Every structure is written in C-alpha cells, then in structure tokens.
Amino acid sequence: xxxxxxxxxxxxxxxxxxxxxxxxxxxxxxxxxxxxxxxxxxxxxxxxxxxxxxxxxxxxxxxxxxxxxxxxxxxxxxxxxxxxxxxxxxxxxxxxxxxxxxxxxxxxxxxxxxxxxxxxxxxxxxxxxxxxxxxxxxxxxxxxxxxxxxxxxxxxxxxxxxxxxxxxxxxxxxxxxxxxxxxxxxxxxxxxxxxxxxxxxxxxxxxxxxxxxxxxxxxxxxxxxxxxxxxxxxxxxxxxxxxxxxxxxxxxxxxxxxxxxxxxxxxxxxxxxxxxxxxxxxxxxxxxxxxxxxxxxxxxxxxxxxxxxxxxxxxxxxxx
Amino acid sequence: xxxxxxxxxxxxxxxxxxxxxxxxxxxxxxxxxxxxxxxxxxxxxxxxxxxxxxxxxxxxxxxxxxxxxxxxxxxxxxxxxxxxxxxxxxxxxxxxxxxxxxxxxxxxxxxxxxxxxxxxxxxxxxxxxxxxxxxxxxxxxxxxxxxxxxxxxxxxxxxxxxxxxxxxxxxxxxxxxxxxxxxxxxxxxxxxxxxxxxxxxxxxxxxxxxxxxxxxxxxxxxxxxxxxxxxxxxxxxxxxxxxxxxxxxxxxxxxxxxxxxxxxxxxxxxxxxxxxxxxxxxxxxxxxxxxxxxxxxxxxxxxxxxxxxxxxxxxxxxxx
Numbered sequence: 001x002x003x004x005x006x007x008x009x010x011x012x013x014x015x016x017x018x019x020x021x022x023x024x025x026x027x028x029x030x031x032x033x034x035x036x037x038x039x040x041x042x043x044x045x046x047x048x049x050x051x052x053x054x055x056x057x058x059x060x061x062x063x064x065x066x067x068x069x070x071x072x073x074x075x076x077x078x079x080x081x082x083x084x085x086x087x088x089x090x091x092x093x094x095x096x097x098x099x100x101x102x103x104x105x106x107x108x109x110x111x112x113x114x115x116x117x118x119x120x121x122x123x124x125x126x127x128x129x130x131x132x133x134x135x136x137x138x139x140x141x142x143x144x145x146x147x148x149x150x151x152x153x154x155x156x157x158x159x160x161x162x163x164x165x166x167x168x169x170x171x172x173x174x175x176x177x178x179x180x181x182x183x184x185x186x187x188x189x190x191x192x193x194x195x196x197x198x199x200x201x202x203x204x205x206x207x208x209x210x211x212x213x214x215x216x217x218x219x220x221x222x223x224x225x226x227x228x229x230x231x232x233x234x235x236x237x238x239x240x241x242x243x244x245x246x247x248x249x250x251x252x253x254x255x256x257x258x259x260x261x262x263x264x265x266x267x268x269x270x271x272x273x274x275x276x277x278x279x280x281x282x283x284x285x286x287x288x289x290x291x292x293x294x295x296x297x298x299x300x301x302x303x304x305x306x307x308x309x310x311x312x313x314x315x316x317x318x319x320x
Numbered sequence: 321x322x323x324x325x326x327x328x329x330x331x332x333x334x335x336x337x338x339x340x341x342x343x344x345x346x347x348x349x350x351x352x353x354x355x356x357x358x359x360x361x362x363x364x365x366x367x368x369x370x371x372x373x374x375x376x377x378x379x380x381x382x383x384x385x386x387x388x389x390x391x392x393x394x395x396x397x398x399x400x401x402x403x404x405x406x407x408x409x410x411x412x413x414x415x416x417x418x419x420x421x422x423x424x425x426x427x428x429x430x431x432x433x434x435x436x437x438x439x440x441x442x443x444x445x446x447x448x449x450x451x452x453x454x455x456x457x458x459x460x461x462x463x464x465x466x467x468x469x470x471x472x473x474x475x476x477x478x479x480x481x482x483x484x485x486x487x488x489x490x491x492x493x494x495x496x497x498x499x500x501x502x503x504x505x506x507x508x509x510x511x512x513x514x515x516x517x518x519x520x521x522x523x524x525x526x527x528x529x530x531x532x533x534x535x536x537x538x539x540x541x542x543x544x545x546x547x548x549x550x551x552x553x554x555x556x557x558x559x560x561x562x563x564x565x566x567x568x569x570x571x572x573x574x575x576x577x578x579x580x581x582x583x584x585x586x587x588x589x590x591x592x593x594x595x596x597x598x599x600x601x602x603x604x605x606x607x608x609x610x611x612x613x614x615x616x617x618x619x620x621x622x623x624x625x626x627x628x629x630x631x632x633x634x635x636x637x638x639x640x
Binding site: 015018019020021022023024025026031032033034035036037038039040042043044065066068069071077078079080081110111112113114115116117118119120122124126131133136138139140208209224 | 335338352362400431435437439458
C-alpha cells in the first residue's frame with residue numbers, strides 16, 4: 001500500500017519511504033520553518049468531502065502557515081490514520097490530490113506513518129519550509145504606527161460552512177448559484193498565499209495566517225506584539241458572494257469577520273512597506289488590502305461605519 | 321491549555337508555541353534525520369495505560385528510529401488528538417511524562433497542534449535528529465559477509481502484551497511475579513537505545529529498529545539490502561523472564577521472535593565492526609549480541625538448534 005500509493009510522492013532523502021526515517025540536508029544559511037496541523041473527519045472537514053480535497057486541505061492549511069512566515073515550502077511528512085472500511089480507490093484519489101498540490105506548490109513527501117484510526121480519517125501533516133537565516137516573519141512584530149493588511153477576501157469559508165450545514169440558507173439569502181458555489185469552494189479548499197510569502201518576508205513586520213477568524217487572529221497578533229490593533233470593518237475585503245450574503249442578512253457580517261478557515265494572511269507593516277505589500281499583491285493578482293492600524297495600548301477593536309466599535313460576540317472561533 | 325501544559329516543554333525556536341510555526345536553525349555540516357510515528361488508543365497502546373507512559377511511548381518509538389539511524393535527537397513536534405472527556409489532570413500527567421523524557425533524552429518540543437479526536441487519544445510525533453553529513457545508517461546497507469546483531473533482549477514486549485491481554489496466562493506459565501512485571505513493563509514503555517546510536521553510526525553497515533518483530537524486520541533489511549540473512553534462534557538474546565515463558569510453553573518462542581514492539585536495534589556489520597559494536601554495548605551496559613550472518617541470496621532464514629529452518633508462521637506482526 002505504501003509502495004503503491006505513497007512512495008510515488010516521495011522525494012530525495014525519503015528513501016522511497018522504505019526506511020525508519022528520512023535524511024534531509026537543509027539548505028545552507030537558512031532557518032527551517034516547521035509547522036504541524038492535524039485534521040480530523042467531522043471536526044475539520046466533512047467525512048464525505050472528496051478525498052482529493054481532504055488531502056489538499058490537510059496540506060494547504062500547513063502551507064498557509066509557511067506563507068505567513070515568509071517561508072518557501074520544501075518537504076512534508078504525513079501521518080495518515082485510515083478509518084475502518086477505507087478502500088484502495090479512496091486512497092488513490094487521496095494521493096492524487098497530494099500529487100497535484102506537490103506539483104503546484106513545489107514540495108515532496110519526506111516520510112510519515114500509516115495507522116488504523118477506526119472511526120475517523122485522521123490526518124497530521126508536518127510541513128517544513130525555509131527562510132534566510134533570521135528572517136522568519138513573526139506574530140509578535142507589529143509596532144505602533146504600522147498599518148494592518150489582509151490578503152484575498154475574508155469570510156467566504158465561514159459563510160461556505162454555513163451554507164454546507166444549512167442547505168436552505170442559500171435560498172433564504174437569494175444567493176446566485178455562482179455565489180453559493182464560490183463560498184462552498186472557499187470552505188472546501190483553502191488557497192494558501194505562497195505567492196505573497198516573499199513579499200511578507202521583505203516588507204511585513206508581523207504576519208500570521210487567518211485560520212480562527214480575522215478578529216480572533218488579529219487579537220492574537222495584538223496580544224503577542226504588545227500593541228493595540230484597530231480595524232475598520234468597512235475596509236475588510238469581501239467577495240461579491242460574501243457581500244451579497246451580508247446584504248441579505250446583516251448578522252452574517254460578524255460571521256465573516258470571526259468565522260475562520262480563511263487561510264488568508266494577516267500582516268502588519270510600516271506605511272511605506274504596506275504600500276509595497278499592496279503593490280506586490282497587484283503584481284501577482286491577489287489583492288492585499290489595508291484594513292486598519294497599530295496603536296499603543298492593547299486588544300483589538302473593529303469599528304463600524306459610524307466609527308463605533310462593533311460587537312462581534314465571542315470573537316474568535318476556536319476549532320477546539 | 322497550551323500555555324499551561326505544553327509551552328513549558330518548548331525550547332528555543334518554538335517561540336513559546338505562540339506562533340503559526342517554529343524557527344529551527346539546523347546544526348552545520350549535518351543531515352537532519354526525520355521520523356514520524358502515530359499512535360492510536362486501542363491500537364498501539366491501551367486507553368487505560370498511565371498517561372505518563374503513553375506520552376513516553378509516543379516519544380520513545382520515534383527516538384528508537386533515530387537511534388537506529390545513528391542520530392542524535394534534537395527536537396520534536398506533537399500532534400495531540402484529545403478524546404471527549406479529557407481532563408486537565410490527565411493532560412498534566414501526560415505532559416509530565418514528556419518533560420521527564422525530554423530531560424532524559426535531551427530534546428525539546430518545537431511545535432505541534434492540539435485537536436479534538438472524539439473517540440480515541442490519537443498521537444502523532446515528528447522527531448528530528450542529526451547525523452554528520454552523509455552518515456545516516458540505512459536499512460539497505462547489509463553486505464554479504466556481514467554479521468547481524470541485536471541490542472538488548474528480544475520478545476519481552478510481545479510476551480508482555482500476551483500477559484496484558486490474558487490475565488491468567490502468567491499463572492498458567494508459572495511465571496515469577498518479577499518476571500511478569502518485567503514483561504509487562506517492557507510492553508508498556510520502550511527503552512530506545514540512544515546510548516548505542518553513535519556506535520551504530522560508526523560501525524554498522526545497516527540498521528533499523530525492531531518494531532514489527534525480529535523476524536519481519538530482519539526480513540525487511542534483507543529485502544532492501546538485496547541479500548539473504550540467516551539467524552540462529554538459539555543465539556537470539558532472551559531475558560530470564562522470556563526464557564521462563566518459552567520453557568513453560570515452547571510455542572511462545574515464535575511469539576518472541578515475531579511479536580514486535582521490541583524497540584531494540586537490528587544491525588549488520590562487518591566482523592571486525594561487529595566486535596566493536598559488542599564492545600560498545602559492554603561499555604554502556606546494554607548487551608549487543610551477534611545472532612547470525614548475511615549471505616548471498618534473498619530472504620530471511622531463522623534456524624533452530626538442529627540447523628533446520630524454523631516455521632515462524634506469518635512471520636512479521638503488522639500493526640495495520
């Protein structure tokens with residue numbers, strides 16, 4: 001099984017997955033950046049999602065962490081817990097998803113382990129990237145006077161999850177079919193912003209990826225940096241689909257701002273560097289949008305069009 | 321929860337586990353050796369094993385891989401899937417086990433992820449060690465004329481598992497209480513042979529750890545190396561407890577030779593190097609025993625006292 005489905009994904013050093021461990025020669029003058037995200041069926045994805053997409057989501061949530069740290073992906077290890085009743089066809093589709101993403105994102109499988117996880121497909125990916133020595137972008141680097149920015153659009157995945165859980169919601173919101181499909185796709189399959197990793201490394205003073213919701217994750221950046229962050233809700237970039245949903249039901253704005261699974265980059269940068277980040281986004285076709293600023297103090301404030309703080313409820317969605 | 325129980329385990333580069341990823345500066349002129357073993361409650365350990373021991377087993381089965389590759393442990397990442405109903409007391413005991421092993425084996429926590437795994441405690445450890453560039457001991461290096469060796473004693477853990485599953489077995493075998501406890505302890509908690517990693521790197525032509533049973537794992541070494549391996553059953557080192565069990569029920573010898581969970585090192589070495597390995601074992605108080613030799617051909621043969629091949633049944637125990 002390993003030889004047939006997983007070994008073809010293995011790169012140099014993985015020894016065809018036929019050894020106890022892999023050998024890996026790190027690039028010179030670099031720091032390695034390591035991240036490990038676990039995903040469990042029924043918690044982080046739906047058990048009946050397409051296996052290609054499940055595999056790609058497991059890889060991409062880790063790649064998104066690397067992008068936020070300014071890192072270039074190199075290799076990954078896969079912990080694969082297969083539920084009772086798995087089939088070869090399922091595994092073939094799962095590994096096809098991995099193969100496609102390996103080609104797209106330029107990394108190879110270095111090792112891993114396959115075990116029985118009777119009730120639920122259980123995945124654990126350790127992804128390894130590199131940055132020039134000392135150059136990893138940190139959460140805690142936001143400084144008073146910085147602007148804060150996000151890539152892409154916010155809230156699509158959280159709204160997509162709502163649509164997935166409530167098949168009649170799209171009808172009640174009178175969403176176009178294309179809008180519904182856009183939001184569902186954004187939940188199913190994150191788009192890690194690797195194309196902006198180098199720009200984040202060059203220009204950002206702080207960075208993280210938005211996995212637990214824009215509000216909660218910027219609150220974390222503020223706390224670790226020892227600063228306050230003010231975000232203007234009206235500046236937060238929404239897709240046409242998310243905008244349509246929030247117009248139909250204004251309560252959904254809080255879902256978009258706190259819901260999570262965006263896998264966009266949350267960045268802070270000095271004003272001139274923020275302009276460079278916006279330009280870098282234009283160059284690669286991924287919008288980078290200034291949404292607020294860093295001030296002295298602590299905590300996160302999200303203000304509405306009237307300049308008054310919005311009440312976003314519990315704030316950050318936690319997977320756990 | 322992370323701040324209270326896991327952050328105290330974190331070393332340099334882990335950023336207190338408060339970032340998306342860890343930064344790691346690899347030692348110069350070294351290759352990294354990476355291994356990832358997953359463990360699931362009810363499959364790889366008993367759900368009611370002491371949490372300290374479960375944590376240590378998860379770490380040690382990975383350390384055993386590093387030892388077999390001749391590597392020095394550096395850091396590890398932990399994927400922690402907590403079942404519904406977990407308690408802070410359980411987690412405190414689990415992390416105390418990790419802390420003790422980190423001190424004993426000289427490595428620190430670099431990162432990881434904590435998720436919900438409703439039915440079963442599900443663990444995934446990625447361990448990273450280092451060897452001088454190009455010096456990782458491989459499975460495939462056994463050469464015709466080499467001798468084959470094992471560390472420690474074989475079969476204790478497999479017999480311990482039998483005792484665990486059948487509370488009346490110890491009585492039927494008339495084992496001493498001390499023997500019963502020895503075998504149970506050997507199943508519960510592997511002793512990775514880090515003290516012999518450097519000797520393996522210097523003297524072994526091939527190495528792996530014995531996790532799936534002596535017979536099955538030496539069969540893998542033979543296959544990957546493209547050689548035949550002949551083992552004399554009478555030379556395989558058994559503890560007094562295992563010897564007592566096999567004397568009481570001769571069928572248990574096959575269990576000892578194929579049962580798995582030994583976490584001893586399986587090595588091949590040229591005769592003069594084999595002598596150096598035996599001496600290295602004497603120096604650190606872990607027996608290293610020559611049990612057979614490498615010949616031209618393919619496959620593994622285990623011969624009995626009469627020189628005839630033993631029938632060990634299906635051979636290698638597979639966890640999966």
